[in-house]
Amino acid sequence: MVDLSCEYLGLKLAHPIVPSASPLSKELDKAKQLEDAGAPALVMHSLFEEETRSEAEHFSRFLVDQEIGFGEASSFLPEPVEFKNELDNYLEQLQNLKQSLSIPIIASLNGISMDGWIEHGKELQAAGADALELNVYYIPTNIFESGQQVEARYVELLTELRQHVSVPITMKLSSQFSSVAHMVKQLEDAGANGVVFFNRFYQPDIDLETLHIKPRLEYSSSIESLLRIRWIAILYGQVKLSMAVTGGMHGVKEVVKGLMAGANVTHVCSEILSKGPQRIGQIRDELSHWLEEHEYESVQQLIGSVSYQNAIDASYYERANYLSVLDSYSHAPGVWR
Numbered sequence: 001m002v003d004l005s006c007e008y009l010g011l012k013l014a015h016p017i018v019p020s021a022s023p024l025s026k027e028l029d030k031a032k033q034l035e036d037a038g039a040p041a042l043v044m045h046s047l048f049e050e051e052t053r054s055e056a057e058h059f060s061r062f063l064v065d066q067e068i069g070f071g072e073a074s075s076f077l078p079e080p081v082e083f084k085n086e087l088d089n090y091l092e093q094l095q096n097l098k099q100s101l102s103i104p105i106i107a108s109l110n111g112i113s114m115d116g117w118i119e120h121g122k123e124l125q126a127a128g129a130d131a132l133e134l135n136v137y138y139i140p141t142n143i144f145e146s147g148q149q150v151e152a153r154y155v156e157l158l159t160e161l162r163q164h165v166s167v168p169i170t171m172k173l174s175s176q177f178s179s180v181a182h183m184v185k186q187l188e189d190a191g192a193n194g195v196v197f198f199n200r201f202y203q204p205d206i207d208l209e210t211l212h213i214k215p216r217l218e219y220s221s222s223i224e225s226l227l228r229i230r231w232i233a234i235l236y237g238q239v240k241l242s243m244a245v246t247g248g249m250h251g252v253k254e255v256v257k258g259l260m261a262g263a264n265v266t267h268v269c270s271e272i273l274s275k276g277p278q279r280i281g282q283i284r285d286e287l288s289h290w291l292e293e294h295e296y297e298s299v300q301q302l303i304g305s306v307s308y309q310n311a312i313d314a315s316y317y318e319r320a321n322y323l324s325v326l327d328s329y330s331h332a333p334g335v336w337r
């Protein structure tokens with residue numbers, strides 16, 4: 001029997017196919033379905049600081065600034081304790097998930113201010129999160145902000161938060177750094193326990209009729225996994241932190257490649273959103289099959305086996321790739337004469 005177990009952020013998991021942050025964790029029954037389908041852990045949807053802030057500001061304006069004229073009438077205003085904001089809802093959902101499920105729950109935080117990251121980080125830990133995933137979804141649009149300054153924000157945030165929470169912290173990163181490898185090393189030095197490669201940036205689209213900019217959310221395709229696989233392969237063995245791959249994990253082939261590159265776990269989102277929770281168990285079984293067929297005894301044996309350090313033709317992970325890819329081009333048949 002193949003050993004599928006793995007370790008991620010110090011958590012012992014039954015296998016490496018983990019549902020990543022998505023709206024599924026907002027509903028207890030959906031989260032339960034994922035556990036029943038074999039999920040070895042669950043990453044919650046993100047708590048967005050701006051949501052908690054705008055609600056808090058709105059609420060305080062409602063309570064404090066409202067001129068209703070009569071002192072007695074003020075007693076009709078709602079008691080603060082009865083008002084549940086986004087933060088309360090999130091913490092309650094986290095507690096419910098912890099009570100109802102037996103798998104580790106990784107809370108996800110998307111902050112905008114240092115205070116927000118720290119306060120919410122502490123609250124998530126207190127509510128029982130087994131680990132924190134920090135989704136630093138930040139697009140530097142200021143032409144006077146240098147890459148170094150952008151990187152320093154990440155490091156500063158992590159360094160501060162590390163002093164206030166003891167649970168493992170993993171950083172869900174963008175691929176858009178001038179040196180991804182150095183960024184990851186800086187995060188490791190600042191106390192990160194893991195890195196998730198990579199955040200998918202959703203690109204805004206222009207509506208040609210209304211000229212409005214509209215958000216555009218589409219499921220991923222498996223080709224997106226290759227960028228992630230490359231960076232994990234390059235970093236495997238150079239850093240000690242846990243690595244997770246998110247983006248384009250749709251089936252056993254991508255999962256095997258992610259692990260071979262050096263990921264400790266693979267995160268799955270589009271696949272389960274579009275096809276259902278049973279995909280977790282199916283991919284797990286396919287992974288077991290694949291390992292058996294290829295005479296592996298464990299997932300552990302697979303991890304990093306085709307990393308930059310261990311691959312026979314590792315130079316393909318670097319620039320050499322570029323030349324041979326261009327050389328491999330041939331004209332589309334029947335299109336060019």
Ligand SMILES: Cc1cc2nc3c(=O)[nH]c(=O)nc-3n(C[C@H](O)[C@H](O)[C@H](O)COP(=O)(O)O)c2cc1C
Nearest residue numbers: 020021022045046135220246247248249268269270
């Ligand atoms: C509908 C939807 C909601 C998502 N919500 C979150 C979120 O709250 N926090 C987060 O970090 N990522 C979120 N993601 C990103 C996913 O966790 C995942 O990283 C991304 O979709 C790439 O994985 P995939 O290719 O398996 O879909 C969301 C993705 C989708 C499609």
